[in-house]
Amino acid sequence: MKVSVSVSLLLLCFVCRVKAVTIKSCPLADGNFLQTEVEKTVTLTCMIDEGIDPSNQNELQWFRNDVRVNLAEENRQSPSSLCIQPVTKDDNGVVFICQLKGNTSVNSSIEFDVQYPPDLNDTKEVFVEEASDVVLSCDVQANPPVTVVWKKDGEILDLISGSYKTTNNGITAQLLITKAMRNVHQGMYICEVNSSIYGIMGRTFNVTVQDKVIGFPIGPTIAGVVVVLCTIVFALISRRNKIIKCIKPN
Template sequence: MKVSVGVSLLLLCFVCRVKAVTIESCPLATGNLLRTEVEKTLTLTCINDEGIEPSNQNELQWFRNGAQVNLAEENRRSRSSLCVQPVTKEDNGVVFICQLKGDASVNSSIKFDVQYPPDLNDTKEVYVEETSDVVLSCDIRANPPVTVAWKKDGEVLDLTSGSYKTTNNGITAQLSITKAKRDVHQGTYFCEVNSSVYGIMGRTFNVMVEDKVLRFPVGPTIAGVVVVLCTIVFALISRRNTIIKCIKPN
């Protein structure tokens, strides 16, 4: 009984080995996770197990997030290679699958973990009128995710005053200022982003609070001017007619 079980297990392992494809990568992956950075070049090679007979049904197919990749005929046989160049942010989380054309259950997959920093390190000039609202925004999309802190004039911003509000959805971090006042809100703000891989970076905002400009509605103002002008013109015409009537011919 022990011998028969051993033989059965041996046959099972043999069958599993025959029906298999594997993916090799450069650089090397950890398990089925390939960690890399933007602008790098990646090479994936799918290999048929030696036990698989070459045939049309045993051709290799590649899929990127479920969409089939077009391959040259000579790149579908016992070895099939893909080159990803350059790696971009959009490649993060992408899954490549290599499988047999005739048996999709015979497959191997690899997932990309693309690391990249947020697109920051710049300065913006921001002008806001007294008592108006303003929003400062930072693009913080990054892998790995970053932490965010807001500073004003080099000091950590006190968010308890009630005139500030922060939001962070993992893609954009925002600082909202309500009813700006020159003596309170004017200054240099810094959106400080801290990455465990890329260090500290951020965006600077030079916020200038200007005097509030009184604005009059253009439409009603123009209409009022027209009415006044028309009244003056009619008054002058009426006055002229009255004067003419008073003048007697010689």
């Protein structure tokens, strides 16, 4: 009985040993977790144990998340390689899986942690009419996430006064200025972000509050014109007989 159990365990260990798929990466991954940056190049190489005989049943498949990667025929046998060049923001959190076509339970995976800074360090000119609202938007999507501070004329913005409101969903940070006034809201605003990897950066907004432009009252003007025309028409109709007498020949 003990011999039978021992043999079964040995067979199980042998099967587990030979039926293995391994992914090696350049740069090196930490287990099945690979940290890299945008614009870099990553090479993944999938290999099966030497104990597995080459055959169609041991053809390899790659998946990017749930989408199968098209491979050249000669790249479907061990070792099979993928080159991700360049790495982009869209690769962050993506899982690459390599598996045996004949036995999908034999697989290995590696997840990308792509680091990138927010797309900032620029200046925008903003013009707003007095008593109107304006929104200043700042792209803050980054990995790792950043902290955001709004400043006006070099000082941290007092959000309590000045009719300000801020929002931040991790992708876009916004500053809303309601009913802009020249003596309160005009000036230089900075959306300053701080990254633990990339340091401090930001976007500058030069806000100019202009005099409110009085728009031409199109609606009332049209209504007035219609009233005048109707009055003229009715006046002509009421004086029709007199007009006819005036134009009759002697």
